[in-house]
Amino acid sequence: MGTLYSEISSWMHRLPAGLKLLLLALSSMALLALSDLRFQALAFAVIALLYASLGAASRPTRRLVVVAVIASALVGGLHTATGQPWLGLASGLRLVSTTMLGAMLTATTRFGDLLGVAEWLLSPLARLGLPVERLALQLGLMLRFAEQFFVQWQRLADAYRVRTGRAGGWRLLAPLTIHMLITARKVADALSIRLKL
Amino acid sequence: MTLSLAQTASTADIRLSDVHLNRGAQTVFQGLSLHLTQRRIGLIGDNGAGKTSLFRLLCGLEHAHQGSVLVAGCDVQRQREQLPGVVGLMFQNPDDQIIFPTVEEELGLSLQYRGVARKAAIVQAREFLAARGLADWAPRAVSGLSQGQRQQVCFLAMLMAAPQVMLLDEPFASLDLPGQARLARELDAAPAQVIISTHVLDHVRHFERVLWLDHGQLRGDGPGAAVCAAYEADVKARIAQPLDAAAAAQPTPGAP
Amino acid sequence: MTLSLAQTASTADIRLSDVHLNRGAQTVFQGLSLHLTQRRIGLIGDNGAGKTSLFRLLCGLEHAHQGSVLVAGCDVQRQREQLPGVVGLMFQNPDDQIIFPTVEEELGLSLQYRGVARKAAIVQAREFLAARGLADWAPRAVSGLSQGQRQQVCFLAMLMAAPQVMLLDEPFASLDLPGQARLARELDAAPAQVIISTHVLDHVRHFERVLWLDHGQLRGDGPGAAVCAAYEADVKARIAQPLDAAAAAQPTPGAP
Amino acid sequence: MTAEHRSETRAQRIALVALFAALMAAFGLIPKIDLPLGVPITAQTMGVMLAGCMLGAALGFQALLLFLAAVALGLPLLSGGRGGMGVFFLPSAGYLLSYPLAAAVAGLVMRSLAGKGPSSPMRLAACAFAASVLGGIVVVHVFGVLGLMLLAKLSFVQAAVGTLVFVPGDLVKCVLVALIVHTVARGLPDWRFGGRRL
Numbered sequence: 001m002g003t004l005y006s007e008i009s010s011w012m013h014r015l016p017a018g019l020k021l022l023l024l025a026l027s028s029m030a031l032l033a034l035s036d037l038r039f040q041a042l043a044f045a046v047i048a049l050l051y052a053s054l055g056a057a058s059r060p061t062r063r064l065v066v067v068a069v070i071a072s073a074l075v076g077g078l079h080t081a082t083g084q085p086w087l088g089l090a091s092g093l094r095l096v097s098t099t100m101l102g103a104m105l106t107a108t109t110r111f112g113d114l115l116g117v118a119e120w121l122l123s124p125l126a127r128l129g130l131p132v133e134r135l136a137l138q139l140g141l142m143l144r145f146a147e148q149f150f151v152q153w154q155r156l157a158d159a160y161r162v163r164t165g166r167a168g169g170w171r172l173l174a175p176l177t178i179h180m181l182i183t184a185r186k187v188a189d190a191l192s193i194r195l196k197l
Numbered sequence: 198m199t200l201s202l203a204q205t206a207s208t209a210d211i212r213l214s215d216v217h218l219n220r221g222a223q224t225v226f227q228g229l230s231l232h233l234t235q236r237r238i239g240l241i242g243d244n245g246a247g248k249t250s251l252f253r254l255l256c257g258l259e260h261a262h263q264g265s266v267l268v269a270g271c272d273v274q275r276q277r278e279q280l281p282g283v284v285g286l287m288f289q290n291p292d293d294q295i296i297f298p299t300v301e302e303e304l305g306l307s308l309q310y311r312g313v314a315r316k317a318a319i320v321q322a323r324e325f326l327a328a329r330g331l332a333d334w335a336p337r338a339v340s341g342l343s344q345g346q347r348q349q350v351c352f353l354a355m356l357m358a359a360p361q362v363m364l365l366d367e368p369f370a371s372l373d374l375p376g377q378a379r380l381a382r383e384l385d386a387a388p389a390q391v392i393i394s395t396h397v398l399d400h401v402r403h404f405e406r407v408l409w410l411d412h413g414q415l416r417g418d419g420p421g422a423a424v425c426a427a428y429e430a431d432v433k434a435r436i437a438q439p440l441d442a443a444a445a446a447q448p449t450p451g452a453p
Numbered sequence: 454m455t456l457s458l459a460q461t462a463s464t465a466d467i468r469l470s471d472v473h474l475n476r477g478a479q480t481v482f483q484g485l486s487l488h489l490t491q492r493r494i495g496l497i498g499d500n501g502a503g504k505t506s507l508f509r510l511l512c513g514l515e516h517a518h519q520g521s522v523l524v525a526g527c528d529v530q531r532q533r534e535q536l537p538g539v540v541g542l543m544f545q546n547p548d549d550q551i552i553f554p555t556v557e558e559e560l561g562l563s564l565q566y567r568g569v570a571r572k573a574a575i576v577q578a579r580e581f582l583a584a585r586g587l588a589d590w591a592p593r594a595v596s597g598l599s600q601g602q603r604q605q606v607c608f609l610a611m612l613m614a615a616p617q618v619m620l621l622d623e624p625f626a627s628l629d630l631p632g633q634a635r636l637a638r639e640l641d642a643a644p645a646q647v648i649i650s651t652h653v654l655d656h657v658r659h660f661e662r663v664l665w666l667d668h669g670q671l672r673g674d675g676p677g678a679a680v681c682a683a684y685e686a687d688v689k690a691r692i693a694q695p696l697d698a699a700a701a702a703q704p705t706p707g708a709p
Numbered sequence: 710m711t712a713e714h715r716s717e718t719r720a721q722r723i724a725l726v727a728l729f730a731a732l733m734a735a736f737g738l739i740p741k742i743d744l745p746l747g748v749p750i751t752a753q754t755m756g757v758m759l760a761g762c763m764l765g766a767a768l769g770f771q772a773l774l775l776f777l778a779a780v781a782l783g784l785p786l787l788s789g790g791r792g793g794m795g796v797f798f799l800p801s802a803g804y805l806l807s808y809p810l811a812a813a814v815a816g817l818v819m820r821s822l823a824g825k826g827p828s829s830p831m832r833l834a835a836c837a838f839a840a841s842v843l844g845g846i847v848v849v850h851v852f853g854v855l856g857l858m859l860l861a862k863l864s865f866v867q868a869a870v871g872t873l874v875f876v877p878g879d880l881v882k883c884v885l886v887a888l889i890v891h892t893v894a895r896g897l898p899d900w901r902f903g904g905r906r907l
């Protein structure tokens with residue numbers, strides 16, 4: 001599996017993973033609660049500044065943010081065409097904001113630390129007899145795979161561009177699906193060899 | 198170095214009896230039987246001969262639809278949970294093996310099957326790397342390593358798990374010359390039973406036993422020097438034919 | 454065989470001037486300059502020396518943040534659309550190169566840059582495979598091939614695209630002996646300019662020119678025999694030291 | 710049981726469930742289109758259909774449960790980058806809560822229609838279309854209408870008419886799911902769609 005984690009250190013690398021997750025959760029809920037567009041724009045500006053403050057550490061995730069901006073602009077255009085420009089702007093700002101938040105978490109947090117937080121969060125379930133470690137692994141893997149979707153897409157896009165000189169676009173969707181399914185199988189193999197699951 | 202390799206017990210005993218294996222539409226093995234007690238075993242053969250498939254069988258990733266596979270007394274199809282610690286596999290392609298984004302976490306994963314806590318495992322991984330002069334690798338992102346460096350990480354991860362049987366699938370393929378020498382030296386020192394598949398025959402020529410697989414069948418089995426020579430002679434005969442004749446004579450998928 | 458390799462023009466001319474490249478936290482090249490006009494060039498060096506990075510620069514996958522890269526008169530950073538017929542890359546890891554699920558589709562993609570329609574490209578891919586005695590590979594799922602077989606698919610895909618410059622990143626790594634011989638033969642026959650990176654020096658020892666990269670710097674450059682000998686002498690000196698001393702003397706990330 | 714009829718190992722189940730929960734998250738990056746009703750058009754229902762068709766009932770159910778749990782914990786994975794407990798009290802909550810069951814129904818339908826033994830990609834795609842319609846449209850909309858009635862205090866007729874707006878778009882998603890299943894059937898001939906036996 002690939003990763004968007006950046007080995008170029010930043011101030012966010014030094015924050016504990018639990019704190020970062022908590023902040024991510026709180027700010028995404030706050031973004032949802034903000035109904036006034038001005039506040040949303042302000043929140044967006046703050047998040048964009050934070051993202052920029054990561055410097056080179058944000059490099060692996062930049063394409064992801066660009067994708068979110070383009071997609072938001074398209075849907076914003078659609079909303080404008082149907083006469084709801086402000087609604088389009090609001091949901092576009094929110095999507096790009098949360099994408100940047102997620103990108104910051106991914107670029108600066110190690111998988112093991114995330115697993116630790118997930119285990120701590122789920123630990124009350126242990127009393128119900130649930131396999132907490134396995135559930136945490138599953139939650140962690142979900143985030144790793146979400147990252148991998150993007151990594152894999154970039155790999156395919158690179159290969160396609162080298163070979164045809166053009167961007168692959170939607171033509172890469174089917175290959176991406178298959179590559180991801182194969183990745184899941186490989187991850188399962190690696191896990192079952194190395195862990196007593 | 199806190200991790201002693203000597204902790205691995207050493208019952209070198211692998212038994213395959215009448216194994217039949219299909220993968221997808223391909224029939225890979227049709228009644229393969231083997232009894233491996235030597236401590237250093239080489240595995241050679243053409244692409245698609247079944248080397249990787251044999252390794253996958255030995256560590257329980259593939260299920261024989263007939264026959265049985267015993268590794269150090271463990272039935273790999275029934276006692277899968279006990280396998281980590283008994284068998285370790287270094288995958289042919291490093292990207293198939295690596296799950297964690299940083300080197301130290303990836304190595305630390307190797308200790309989890311023994312119940313070592315994550316933090317403690319990472320500390321041990323750092324010491325393990327430092328003992329090899331690789332201390333600065335510990336916090337690096339695996340995706341920022343070159344392919345050969347990733348292959349070294351895969352090897353170190355298996356070494357750290359210190360299983361009784363080490364299966365190495367073309368471990369030298371992407372390593373540089375110093376890396377190959379170092380790997381060979383570490384393997385010499387490991388008390389585990391070691392099976393190495395490779396296309397570079399010089400790495401296994403001196404082994405007491407080498408297996409030559411051909412379309413899933415054991416075509417050669419004996420001392421390294423003899424089996425490697427036989428395989429080389431066969432290859433030489435095949436490539437002496439002109440390109441198209443060779444192709445026509447080899448319509449099987451394994452020999453493109 | 455409808456696809457003639459002779460159709461490629463042949464201006465063997467690659468120029469790098471003062472190239473600086475960073476990847477992640479690593480500085481890979483700091484002012485690398487090269488002028489390559491020979492038709493067969495080898496590229497050797499330790500893991501992490503920068504071989505793959507150099508290839509990625511040459512086909513426009515990495516952008517130098519300073520300096521320029523010209524391949525056969527093409528500025529790879531500005532004229533990316535024209536590159537596919539000019540440069541072809543065989544990736545070190547087949548999984549990074551292969552896009553489509555079946556062999557024929559994958560090969561067919563190689564013709565798309567010339568505007569061949571998808572269906573027609575697949576027909577040509579089948580003929581191309583048949584000419585090599587591999588007709589039965591055409592409809593197979595790539596995921597059901599062994600690693601060496603996948604590497605062959607990667608090579609065939611590049612051969613089919615017939616670019617003016619072929620970059621092969623450790624193409625022999627997973628190939629069996631007949632496959633290696635066949636690849637070497639096909640490369641000998643190809644009119645393109647060919648650059649091969651490898652850790653098996655015998656594959657490039659007879660080349661007129663071999664480059665030895667060391668931590669992103671050109672440490673050796675000249676006739677194959679001389680450069681390979683120099684690299685081997687250096688390696689020998691390094692591995693003669695005991696394990697820990699060698700490690701301590703090499704604290705750089707590229708030399709574990 | 711022979712090798713081909715073996716069900717997934719525990720590691721495989723963990724990986725597949727995580728993968729399809731991640732797929733939902735990836736679809737969340739595609740912006741939603743807000744409609745006046747308070748229920749958006751999203752791409753995520755396609756993830757529900759796919760989870761059912763590809764994984765089958767049990768694993769599809771778990772994948773969606775995992776996804777909803779992550780959303781509830783506050784991760785902004787729901788379409789448009791939303792997360793937190795709050796989303797379960799919006800007018801659209803009925804749709805949301807139906808996802809696990811919808812995936813399970815799609816999986817059941819896929820498995821029973823596709824049957825055992827070799828099957829052509831074309832046929833599997835047709836089965837996937839039907840499974841997506843039953844699981845990803847019928848089940849989701851039944852729960853969605855109930856949700857609109859309870860949470861937005863709409864009458865049954867208002868809610869039912871409101872939900873019809875989505876059906877054309879949802880049918881397009883079913884077609885896309887069928888296309889993806891078709892591709893996967895060609896590329897991974899041994900994939901066990903809907904958890905069916907090969």
Ligand SMILES: Nc1ncnc2c1ncn2[C@@H]1O[C@H](COP(=O)(O)OP(=O)(O)OP(=O)(O)O)[C@@H](O)[C@H]1O
Pocket residue numbers: 220221222223225242243244245246247248249250251289450451596597598599600601602627629
């Ligand atoms: N994932 C897979 N699914 C289905 N069939 C496979 C798969 N992997 C390999 N095979 C088939 O199984 C046979 C044996 O492959 P295997 O990978 O064991 O060969 P190998 O000896 O390791 O070859 P190589 O030297 O290329 O690594 C081949 O015919 C191959 O096509």
Ligand SMILES: Nc1ncnc2c1ncn2[C@@H]1O[C@H](COP(=O)(O)OP(=O)(O)OP(=O)(O)O)[C@@H](O)[C@H]1O
Pocket residue numbers: 340341342343344345346371373476477478479481498499500501502503504505506507545706707
């Ligand atoms: N994807 C990447 N992101 C960041 N840094 C990378 C990446 N790939 C390689 N590097 C770094 O760039 C340097 C050169 O790596 P490169 O892959 O070019 O080496 P190489 O000579 O091809 O080695 P190998 O023989 O192992 O294939 C190394 O220091 C490596 O750590």
Ligand SMILES: O=C(O)CCCC[C@@H]1SC[C@@H]2NC(=O)N[C@@H]21
Pocket residue numbers: 748749750751752754787788796801802804805849850853875878879
């Ligand atoms: O993201 C949410 O909050 C849930 C939205 C539910 C949207 C429903 S699901 C069925 C129908 N089809 C759509 O595209 N949107 C609605």
Ligand SMILES: [Mg+2]
Pocket residue numbers: 248249250289366599600601
């Ligand atoms: Mg193999």
Ligand SMILES: [Mg+2]
Pocket residue numbers: 343344345504505506545622
């Ligand atoms: Mg390389």
